[in-house]
Amino acid sequence: MEHIYELAIIGAGPAGIATAIESYALGMRDIVLLEKDENHNATIRKFYKDNKRVDKDWKGQKVELDGSIYFMDGTKESTLDFFDQLLDNEAVELKTHTEVQKIVKTEGGFEVFIAGGSIKAKYVVVTIGRMGKPNKPDYKIPPSIKNQVHYTLDGCSQGERVMVVGGGDSAIEYAVELCDRNAVTICYRRGTFRRANPTNQADIYKAMSEGLLQAMLNTEIVELESESGKVKVVFSDGESELFDRIVYAIGGTTPSGFLSGSGIQEEDGKPVHDENYQTNIPGLFVAGDITQESGGSIALGLNHGFAIANYIIGLSK
Numbered sequence: 001m002e003h004i005y006e007l008a009i010i011g012a013g014p015a016g017i018a019t020a021i022e023s024y025a026l027g028m029r030d031i032v033l034l035e036k037d038e039n040h041n042a043t044i045r046k047f048y049k050d051n052k053r054v055d056k057d058w059k060g061q062k063v064e065l066d067g068s069i070y071f072m073d074g075t076k077e078s079t080l081d082f083f084d085q086l087l088d089n090e091a092v093e094l095k096t097h098t099e100v101q102k103i104v105k106t107e108g109g110f111e112v113f114i115a116g117g118s119i120k121a122k123y124v125v126v127t128i129g130r131m132g133k134p135n136k137p138d139y140k141i142p143p144s145i146k147n148q149v150h151y152t153l154d155g156c157s158q159g160e161r162v163m164v165v166g167g168g169d170s171a172i173e174y175a176v177e178l179c180d181r182n183a184v185t186i187c188y189r190r191g192t193f194r195r196a197n198p199t200n201q202a203d204i205y206k207a208m209s210e211g212l213l214q215a216m217l218n219t220e221i222v223e224l225e226s227e228s229g230k231v232k233v234v235f236s237d238g239e240s241e242l243f244d245r246i247v248y249a250i251g252g253t254t255p256s257g258f259l260s261g262s263g264i265q266e267e268d269g270k271p272v273h274d275e276n277y278q279t280n281i282p283g284l285f286v287a288g289d290i291t292q293e294s295g296g297s298i299a300l301g302l303n304h305g306f307a308i309a310n311y312i313i314g315l316s317k
C-alpha cells in the first residue's frame with residue numbers, strides 16, 4: 001500500500017523546521033520535510049554573509065516566542081548549528097534535493113508532486129519563503145554584465161568599486177561588510193535608513209562618517225549599461241557612474257506561480273489564510289515569510305509553525 005504521511009512540509013527554513021519540530025513535540029509522527037536545496041535553511045546559507053549577526057527581533061519587530069523552540073540572538077553559523085541540532089534530536093524525515101512542483105488536493109489528503117514522482121500526505125504546510133526569487137529591478141540588465149550583477153555577496157571579492165542597492169537591513173549589512181576591502185557606494189531611493197534596525201543604522205552612519213563608504217540617498221537608478229567591462233549605472237537625473245559590480249538587496253517575491261499552481265488564492269501579494277494559517281483549501285497551510293508582504297523573521301516563522309502544529313493536532317483528535 002502506498003505510504004501516506006501525516007504531515008508534509010514544503011521548505012526547510014525556520015518556519016518549516018518549526019512546524020515539523022512542534023508537531024513532533026505535540027505527539028505527531030510520520031512527518032516529512034521536503035527541501036529543494038542540498039541542505040536545510042537555503043535562505044540563511046545563501047543570503048546571510050559569513051559571521052552575520054542574527055537578531056531575534058529582526059527589523060525591530062519584537063516577537064515573543066510561543067512554542068518550545070528557544071531561539072536567541074546569534075550568528076549565521078550558530079543559527080545553522082541550532083537548526084541542525086533541532087533536526088538531529090527529533091525523528092523528522094528531511095528529504096533534501098526535493099523540489100516540490102505543486103500540491104493537488106485528493107480525497108482525504110494531498111498529493112505533493114516532486115521531480116519523477118509524488119508523495120501523499122494528510123496535511124500539507126507550505127513554508128517556501130520569498131527569497132527563492134529575489135526582487136530584481138524593473139529595468140533590463142544587459143546580458144554582457146550579468147556576471148557583475150548579484151543578489152548575494154557571492155561573487156564579490158576585494159579592491160573593486162561596488163554599488164549596493166537598497167536601504168533595508170540586508171543592504172546595510174552587505175555594504176558595511178564589503179566596505180573594508182572595496183570602494184562601496186550604497187544607493188537608496190529614500191532619504192534616510194530609518195527602516196533598518198538601530199544597530200545597522202549605527203553601523204552605516206559610522207562607516208559613512210569615517211569615509212569608508214558613500215551613500216547616494218534619494219537616488220533612483222533608471223538603467224544599467226555595459227561600458228568597457230564595467231557596469232554603467234545611470235541615475236534619474238541623467239548622471240552616471242561606473243562600477244565593477246552591483247549588488248541588489250531589495251527583498252524577495254511571493255512565489256505566485258507555485259501558489260496558483262496549487263490552487264492557493266492570493267490577495268494583495270500574499271496567500272489568503274485564516275487565523276490558523278489555513279488557506280482556502282482545508283488541510284493546506286502557509287507559514288513564515290510567504291505570509292508576509294515584505295520580509296518576516298525567524299521568530300515569526302517559529303511562531304507560525306507552533307500555531308499550525310497545535311491546530312493540526314486539534315484536528316486529528
Ligand SMILES: Cc1cc2nc3c(=O)[nH]c(=O)nc-3n(C[C@H](O)[C@H](O)[C@H](O)COP(=O)(O)OP(=O)(O)OC[C@H]3O[C@@H](n4cnc5c(N)ncnc54)[C@H](O)[C@@H]3O)c2cc1C
Nearest residue numbers: 011013014015036042054055058100129288289296297298
Ligand atoms: C540578508 C538577510 C538577512 C536577514 N537577517 C535576519 C535576522 O538577523 N534575523 C531574523 O529573524 N531574520 C532575518 N532575515 C529574515 C529571515 O531569514 C526570514 O524571515 C526567514 O528565513 C523566513 O523563514 P521561512 O521558513 O519562511 O523561509 P526561508 O528561510 O526562505 O526558507 C524557505 C525554504 O524553502 C525552500 N524551498 C523554496 N521553494 C521550494 C520548493 N518548491 N520545494 C522545496 N523547498 C523549497 C528554500 O530552499 C528554503 O530552504 C534576514 C533575511 C535576509 C535575506
